[in-house]
Amino acid sequence: MPALSSTMTEGKIVEWLKKPGEKVSRGESVLVVESDKADMDVESFQDGYLAAVLMPSGSTVPVGETIGLIVETEEEIASVQADNPAQTNIAITKPAEPVEIPSQKEEPFAKQASQNPPPAIPTESPAQLETSQIVVNSGRIVATPRAKKLATQLGVDLSLVSGTGPHGRIQAEDVQRTQGQPITVPWIAESNAPVSLENFSTPSTFDALSQKDSKSFEIPKGKSFGSPGETISFNTLQQAVNRNMESSLSIPCFRVGYSISTDKLDSFYKKVKPKGVTMTALLAKAVGKTLARHPQINVAFSSQGMSYPDQINVAVAVAMEEGGLITPVLQNANITDLFELSRQWSDLVKRSRAKQLQPNEYNSGTFTLSNLGMYGVDRFDAILPPGTGAILAVAASRPTVVASKDGSISVKRQMQVNLTADHRVVYGADGAAFLKDLSNLIENNPETLAN
Numbered sequence: 019m020p021a022l023s024s025t026m027t028e029g030k031i032v033e034w035l036k037k038p039g040e041k042v043s044r045g046e047s048v049l050v051v052e053s054d055k056a057d058m059d060v061e062s063f064q065d066g067y068l069a070a071v072l073m074p075s076g077s078t079v080p081v082g083e084t085i086g087l088i089v090e091t092e093e094e095i096a097s098v099q100a101d102n103p104a105q106t107n108i109a110i111t112k113p114a115e116p117v118e119i120p121s122q123k124e125e126p127f128a129k130q131a132s133q134n135p136p137p138a139i140p141t142e143s144p145a146q147l148e149t150s151q152i153v154v155n156s157g158r159i160v161a162t163p164r165a166k167k168l169a170t171q172l173g174v175d176l177s178l179v180s181g182t183g184p185h186g187r188i189q190a191e192d193v194q195r196t197q198g199q200p201i202t203v204p205w206i207a208e209s210n211a212p213v214s215l216e217n218f219s220t221p222s223t224f225d226a227l228s229q230k231d232s233k234s235f236e237i238p239k240g241k242s243f244g245s246p247g248e249t250i251s252f253n254t255l256q257q258a259v260n261r262n263m264e265s266s267l268s269i270p271c272f273r274v275g276y277s278i279s280t281d282k283l284d285s286f287y288k289k290v291k292p293k294g295v296t297m298t299a300l301l302a303k304a305v306g307k308t309l310a311r312h313p314q315i316n317v318a319f320s321s322q323g324m325s326y327p328d329q330i331n332v333a334v335a336v337a338m339e340e341g342g343l344i345t346p347v348l349q350n351a352n353i354t355d356l357f358e359l360s361r362q363w364s365d366l367v368k369r370s371r372a373k374q375l376q377p378n379e380y381n382s383g384t385f386t387l388s389n390l391g392m393y394g395v396d397r398f399d400a401i402l403p404p405g406t407g408a409i410l411a412v413a414a415s416r417p418t419v420v421a422s423k424d425g426s427i428s429v430k431r432q433m434q435v436n437l438t439a440d441h442r443v444v445y446g447a448d449g450a451a452f453l454k455d456l457s458n459l460i461e462n463n464p465e466t467l468a469n
Contacts, residue, residue, distance in 0.1 A: 161188035255342030306351030333383025
């Protein structure tokens with residue numbers, strides 16, 4: 019049940035990096051804002067001085083709201099501050115330049131982007147986003163919001179922690195490392211039973227699931243929940259999830275399922291896993307190659323008609339430890355080399371954890387893959403993300419008694435996959451044909467995924 023991108027409507031001010039009266043340079047970070055899916059710096063668009071802070075740290079403000087005033091000369095600071103004694107948002111004097119929360123338009127693929135008007139205020143370029151981190155200077159301790167929260171929970175003095183993030187930024191794993199805790203990563207739909215098969219000492223995953231110590235399925239230590247009787251506010255990522263899930267209610271969907279034998283896929287995976295191949299990359303590659311033969315499943319509904327993207331980009335649902343979902347995207351999954359696809363996925367996982375993904379790395383998916391097989395789930399339906407035509411729910415691979423056409427009975431490993439599709443652009447026969455070809459690829463020719 020992944021959350022796809024939506025237009026950013028508000029942001030939370032995490033930290034002001036400059037104080038009133040301090041000099042700022044063009045391109046220099048002035049404050050850190052938490053958007054729907056990432057922390058990003060807001061940079062000054064001119065040289066000058068920060069005259070006034072109108073919205074303090076911790077404030078949640080809509081896009082376009084004036085949150086601070088920058089003037090050109092030091093002499094103008096006193097005048098602006100006199101006009102804003104209570105630091106309220108009033109009319110801006112001519113010498114002062116407003117600092118605004120940047121807007122961030124996010125579309126599933128390029129063809130739809132042209133249908134939306136450009137934002138009325140400046141946006142950050144990919145290059146700026148790539149380096150948009152809190153910078154260590156003037157003795158300031160800089161850390162991600164989650165690292166600060168974790169440090170408070172664990173009683174860790176951040177001044178004694180060495181940051182490994184960009185520009186020395188302290189990240190959550192740095193805090194965990196000081197306590198000797200294992201470094202956690204987002205909950206990722208990384209595997210179904212084939213991966214579990216090698217992690218368990220017994221040959222049968224089904225038996226192992228029942229025998230495995232329950233600690234194997236504990237919630238990671240970084241995951242925080244409220245106490246009984248407590249009400250916890252949604253964070254910005256969770257709010258984005260909520261908006262997308264509500265939007266999905268207006269989409270007329272249908273669902274169709276298929277049982278796929280995974281014996282040959284298991285065998286092939288054992289061969290390529292030592293070379294760094296992940297099950298996520300294998301499934302994404304299989305889906306991508308099948309989508310190339312069934313472009314109707316890769317289509318999206320638009321007000322003008324059916325929108326066919328020029329790429330096959332498989333988004334994979336990832337549950338974040340602080341709550342909410344994000345969908346890192348494997349671009350051109352049908353033609354990208356399996357080993358390169360695995361390398362890309364590992365990189366996306368790492369940067370998802372640090373909230374450093376660029377917008378096009380989580381909002382450009384044309385098809386979504388949601389895999390809960392790692393939890394032993396034998397079947398489930400996924401909610402269709404707005405902006406795409408279909409999503410595939412992948413359950414665990416389990417030993418199953420199967421009757422062949424001649425009436426003989428055998429035990430084979432099978433996984434249940436369920437396709438949820440937008441019935442405005444995808445029809446039942448389209449979905450059935452797609453699943454049949456996907457099954458044929460996985461059951462009979464998984465070796466071709468390496469090509």
